[in-house]
Amino acid sequence: MSYAGHWHWDYRDGRVAAVAAAIVYSMWTLEVLLPGGAAVQGALAAPDSVFGRFLDSAHRTGSILVVLAAVLGLTLGARRTGFWLTVSWWSMAVFGAASFIASLLPGRCAVSTDVACASEALAEGVGGATVAQPVIATVTILAALIGAVSLALDRRRAADPAWTWVAVVAALQALAAVAVLVLAVRLSGGDGSPGVALGFLERAHLVTVALWLLTTGVLPGPWKRSGTRRPAPAAR
Template identity: 60%
Template sequence: MSDSEHMHWDHRDGQVAAIAAAVVYCAWALEILFPEGGTASGALARPGSDFGHFLASAHRMASILVLVAVVLGFAMGRSRQSRRLVVSWCSAAVFGAASLVASLLPGRCVVAIDAACAAETLVEGVEGATAAQAVTAVVAILAGVVAAVFLAGDRRRAGDRAWPLVAAVAAFQAVTAAAVLALAAWNLWGPGAAEPGVALGLLERAHLVAVSLWLLIAGLLPRLWRRTDTGRRAELSR
């Protein structure tokens, strides 16, 4: 069988998967095209609406794309990876897996990684709401922050001129993640528990933008994916 008859994968497919995931995580921006968007109440979409189902499916696909990017980054990316980069890849894998699991659990939250919404549904006693969704959402949020922070550390250690931008994105993601987790704790234990509002929607959007920027910049960093060990590349091509 000729080489042309084989499906060929390389690091560029991982880059495309990461960039595609970044775009999908910003699918909420399409709410302006749908009357079923929830901008008036702050929610991304009304539960059970067509846009809500679309957004939930989109985020499920995004989590799969993250896992694809991680696998290809490990297998076909840089031949020599620092410990920081390995930790970043592993954390990104946890993020993708936890997001996927959360998206498959029952509940009204259209964003699988929205721990604040998951906590709110628990307090309200919404049918189908489970503590497992809140836990997996928290795991995904924390794993995403760890992945971004260690990516910034790896780029700084490697002398990449883009590392200040990576660090800024990591800081933005950490701040928005902390805000979402704080709101989740408030929903569970605060005196204003189970009172949804615009604040929740704004934090949802800000955190999703941060996640999208992390995935986008990871996909666009050439030195993160490109092999520099030409000898090993030649060996693998044989």
């Protein structure tokens, strides 16, 4: 956001928002710094803890940053926006909006994208758990995956040398997403415990989401203001 007589948004604000969101979605790693955070269950075993509430608020902030990045990408990003890049921006917007909605719903799940926790909490009849939680969590996972895959396709179509890295990120996210969804199905019957802590698969998925957001913010291609400029008027 720059100032030239009045405040106005710039595409660079979108890049900063995407990178900041990637950092926010990596904040679960702070649990290892907390007392007992390195235990088997981790600090997130207690979603009602101070750290659990902090992570919930952080994800709510991160979701707003994601929506902001997507909106600026659609409006102030590359002028010549192809089909796949448009799909990527809209998928990012859906991911951010769904994550924000999920973070507002009551329940014991500290991470808005934790569909496994949402599924088991619903099956166990945990207070505040609703059918909407696993549905919205699933939407966030699928939207993020579509966003990563479509970004890779756009970068390949644009002959961007970085498309191979984006493809690797998309592939890793696909593997993590499938694993998390399979886990959610297995836990949808409940196992007698009131919800599950953030496990290895959910952590791995958050890593791939953070990498996707970071890649989106760092790559210049989706933001480059291509196109011809009007020549400056000749001096008289």
